[in-house]
Amino acid sequence: MNHEEHVVIERFERGWLVFGIGMIVVFVVLIAYTMANFGGSIPVGTQRIDPTKVRSEGEFANPRIEQIGNEYVAYVQAFAFGYLPAEMRVKKDRKVTFYVTSPDVQHGFMIERTNINVQVIPGEVARVSHTFRKAGEYQIICNEYCGLGHANMISKIVVEE
Ligand code: CUA
CATH class of the missing domain: 1.20.5 (Single alpha-helices involved in coiled-coils or other helix-helix interfaces)
Structure with a gap:
């Protein structure tokens, strides 16, 4: 060389x-x-969760909305095809924090007439808060295509005076 x-x-x-x-x-x-x-x-807004255990273990096995002091906390399952709890009730002017996760596929969690519109990804917990200022019924809809029942995937939150 x-x-x-x-x-x-x-x-x-x-x-x-x-x-x-x-x-x-x-x-x-x-x-x-x-x-x-x-x-x-854990970054603000999300945390990890095992999607195969959503229905059997932890907070989401008992989907609910509960009042804690002056606020509400909701643990919501978004599944194919619906939401649990199927209906929620709160008083207006109280902060509501939603924790939402999916045991199956990707869904959406959008509450009409609010700025809440989140993707619900299996394996992650989405967290959003909102204070409803007006009484009434607000539809919750899925805006991520998730299968044949997608269009029927709705629930509601009733805001009382
Ligand atoms: Cu769930 Cu679309």
Whole structure:
């Protein structure tokens, strides 16, 4: 091997070395980002859950809305095709926090005449809050296509004076 060939090969190797180190840096940054966002700390709005246990274990096995002090907390199952609880009742001007998850496929949780419109992804718990200022009935609808019963996937929340 003459000197020039040697230099070319070294440059080639250095190129791959730089590429390799670059990829390691990229991976470390990605892993750090993932851990910061999805690891030990739970990001605001979502947390992880085992979708196969939604119906049998934990808060969602007992779908309900309950009053805690001046507020409400609701644990809602969005499933093919409906919601549990099928109907909720609250008093107006009280904050309502909804935790919503799915035991099967992706659904939506949209409450008409509010800004609540979230994707419900199996394996994740969506959290949204709303204070209803006007009494009345609000339909809850699924806006993610989820199968043949999608159009019938509705429930409601009744807001009382
Ligand atoms: Cu559930 Cu569409």
